[in-house]
Amino acid sequence: MLIGVPKEIKNHEYRVGLTPASTRELVKRGHKVFVERDAGDAIGFSDTTYISSGATIVDTPEEIFGCADMIVKVKEPQENECKLLREGQLLYTYLHLAPDPKQTELLVASGATCVAYETVTDNAGGLPLLAPMSEVAGRLAPQMGAHHLERAQSGRGVLLGGVPGVAPATVTVIGGGVVGQNAALIAAGMGAQVTILDRSLERLRWLDNQYSGRIKTLYSTQTSVEDCALSSDMVIGAVLTAGAAAPKLLSREIIKDMLPGSVLVDVAIDQGGCFATSKATTHQEPTYIIDDVVHYCVANMPGAVARTSTLALNNATLPYAVALADQGLTALRENANLRNGLNVHRGKITHKAVSDALGYVHSDAQQALKN
Structure with a gap:
């Protein structure tokens, strides 16, 4: 799979979706990782380090969104990023859609499959990525x-x-x-x-x-x-x-x-x-x-200590990133805990708390993934 890591653009957000170590794990499994230039530079993850881990450095977010099958971020996509998403593309990041009708509208319109860190569960009902x-x-x-x-x-x-x-x-x-x-x-x-x-x-x-x-x-x-x-x-x-x-x-x-x-x-x-x-x-x-x-x-409080936060976040998100990269939508179909993270799929809202908060018709995630 082609995996894209754009530079975060929210105000004073210095975290990055994949560390060099996480990048190396994905590349080792046969995936290609594209990282936007200077995406991790502010917290000590230089482009050189990413290159040493097997990544390819590109210059613009348009290149990242244009080439990638899966986008890995930290914060919710901003409006211009939402407009770069396309049908069939995987987005893996925090979303927090319930209080954000504009972002939800744009993600629905994009046709992308959007997995929210904050609603992925574990076997005990916890929220391991949050x-x-x-x-x-x-x-x-x-x-x-x-x-x-x-x-x-x-x-x-x-x-x-x-x-x-x-x-x-x-x-x-x-x-x-x-x-x-x-x-x-x-x-x-x-x-x-x-x-x-x-x-x-x-x-x-x-x-x-x-x-x-x-x-x-x-x-x-x-x-x-x-x-x-x-x-x-x-x-x-x-x-x-x-x-x-x-x-x-x-x-x-x-x-x-x-x-x-x-x-x-x-x-x-x-x-x-x-x-x-x-x-x-x-x-x-x-x-x-x-x-x-x-x-x-x-x-984005954890962005204040962006290096600590990025390392802690990657410890939790990497196994699911690997599953999505290795299996694509099959990972969502077969893993109920990961499927709980699915908030938007091909124009449908698949998380009930989001649909209830924003007045959308709720689509069962398992059924939506069959289409």
């Missing part, structure tokens, strides 16, 4: 929030860990999954007073045992979420419904009553955000202020 970036985003969230609590960043002027004689910051993490656990781990490690909320008692028990009381656990209700938010210096939104738009957990009225200079970090922004006032921001302009509350809603 997990590594959730780990990175979770660990970044307190770090970013701590910076924006500084007074020069319009925050409350609170040090996350406090000092002897001065109380530490109060941090609320909504959601006890991969993002939430990692956010709580780092926030507590920085010395903050941390509360994590979730609706799974089993998960809360696990977290309580894991952290031996260093992190407070609460069952998540609308009341408990709002009460914690109103008394917190930082609130980290870490909820996920696979493939679907994120639920709105804090209303505009509650946010208006939060502590002046407090910080909201919305890690769910890729799926539309979990706060009523959330809107996607970039690494170039990461925050905005509404009602004296600082909002950090960067839609």
